[in-house]
Amino acid sequence: MAIVPPLVALRNARLKKAEALRERGLNPYPSRSMRTEYAANILENFESMENQPVTVAGRLMSWRKQGGMAFGHIQDRTGSIQLVFRRAMLHPTDAAAGFLGYEDVALLDVGDVIEVRGTVGKTMKGEISVMAETLRMLTKSLRPLPEKWSGLKDRETILRKRYLDTIAAPEKLELFAQVSRMIFEARQFLYARGFLEFQTPIIQPLYGGGTAKPFLTHVNALGAEMYLAISHELYLKRLIAAGYEKVFTIGRYFRNEGIDRSHHPEFSMIETMTAYQNYEYNMALVEDLFRHVAVKAFGKITFQVRGHMVDFEQPWKRISMVDATREITGIDFSELRTVDEANARLTDLGVTEAQPSIGEALVRAFEAKVEDTLIQPTLVYGHPIEISPLAKPMAEDPRYVERFEIFIAGMECGDNWSEQNDPEQLFATWKKAYKPEDRDSGEFHPLDYDFLEAMDHGIPPTTGIGPGIERMAMIFTEQQDIYDVIFFPMMKPVLSQANKAIYGVAGEAVEEPAES
RNA sequence: GGGCGCGUAGCUCAAUUGGCAGAGCAAGUGACUCUUAAUCACUAGGUUGUAGGUUCGAUUCCUACCGCGCUCACCA
Structure with missing residues (x-):
């Protein structure tokens, strides 16, 4: 007997609502939206848009129903805007037009993607809103969103x-x-x-x-x-x-x-x-x-x-790897002549893995001690040739x-x-x-x-x-x-x-x- | 790969020394015509990451495994 996780029940409840929409002749996944405005545009241009008809669309993020009136917010890519629904104002469910009426708003869930045509206005509390005249389900969502307050x-x-x-x-x-x-x-x-x-x-x-x-x-x-x-x-x-x-x-x-x-x-x-x-x-x-x-x-x-x-x-600092390493560690790797000598100095810095060449010892010292200190944009040049087989040697010192x-x-x-x-x-x-x-x-x-x-x-x-x-x-x-x-x-x-x-x-x- | 830590409901989090696994949001039913973390009543929701072990009894202790994080090593 398989265990049915509780999430399955939540999902099944929404599947039933999708089915209920179909029974009313409404497609829970219609082809396109007739959106005319984004949320941010309405909020920013309220003065000129007040009482104008608009069509907005987005994901339903909140839903507060109280009897014959309901409030919700939809979120589109520009932001979110409040929708106001009234039983008397909202066009009843209409299969031919694809409208979801107030009598069927129980088929809505937070998370659904919906479309509302209405006029721009303000609520009594002063929030810019779209006063809904028609409502269309654009996409029925089957899973609950993360918790609205804590995310x-x-x-x-x-x-x-x-x-x-x-x-x-x-x-x-x-x-x-x-x-x-x-x-x-x-x-x-x-x-x-x-x-x-x-x-x-x-x-x-x-x-x-x-x-x-x-x-x-x-x-x-x-x-x-x-x-x-x-x-x-x-x-x-x-x-x-x-x-x-x-x-x-x-x-x-x-x-x-x-x-x-x-x-x-x-x-x-x-x-x-x-x-x-x-x-x-x-x-x-x-x-x-x-x-x-x-x-x-x-x-x-x-x-x-x-x-x-x-x-x-500001002009970026430009410094050679040898100089940058010497500034921080006091060691001038360009003056070293043997690998043993370089590795000994590396050990002094706390890097115990012996390196096969002076150049590689320099790089290890640089990585271990210098990199973290380069906060402002810095161009470090003059890498050892040993780690740079595809780069051109410097004419003045082919070790770098x-x-x-x-x-x-x-x-x-x-x-x-x-x-x-x-x-x-x-x-x-x-x-x-x-x-x-x-x-x-x-x-x-x-x-x-x-x-x-x-x-x-x-x-x-x-x-x-x-x-x-x-x-x-x-x-x-x-x-x-x-x-x-x-x-x-x-x-x-x-x-x-x-x-x-x-x-x-x-x-x-x-x-x-x-x-x- | 090594060390340390974390994993509880869809999400965010509780759970006293090892003693009945809880809450808020989300969900379901109902009420409610200006709310905005709406409110109120009721209901449902769990193999506590997985598998073992110890114990009368394990979310809690032990072992292994899975996943994630931090960190060291390696690397860029």
């Missing part, structure tokens, strides 16, 4: 069913809308500067362009193992080889690694390639991009991030490369470099970095001979930026958790007992291993 508080439910959170807390709609406008403005900025946007493959025969553990997948039609992209830059460089000079993609990235407040397995980046320029061009481009987005999408230039006021107006990372509020917000376009050097560095036994371990990506072949043909001096969309969104929307700027964050799949009962998921009990 949705359970973190897991918020993340799994974000739509419930945005219904209960409409200001969240604005947050995610801001993220959308942010991406729009970033596109506008790049289009205005002459960049062309390309689609690059998400399913790739090899993964490359970064160091990360990939997701593996299988393409049935080709009988081939493939990977989800960890980066798109090897394809952008092929576009430069093809003859384009300014390209970008807003790509999806998949990295099979840890999850925390600033890492999500699936994320997005604006990745550009600009020919005939080097990384200094990109320093200016990135600063301008962030300023443009801040002003155009958010209308301000300073943001509260992790308890700090971050100012995007023409590369910079963006740090804001202690968080890395983008990686940028002058592309290594010397095919022989690229191959040599790559070969040295890649160890076949580390395949798919995240140590380094495999050799991509097709890419090397394209580089053999020669690309102009080229440079690219890669600011992360989610981290930009976190900063500009002043959120501290990447899960709060991703509408559909990654969660383990679950199936509730209620849904098993409602949808008749068969075999759930049968699939349990039999006790024997």
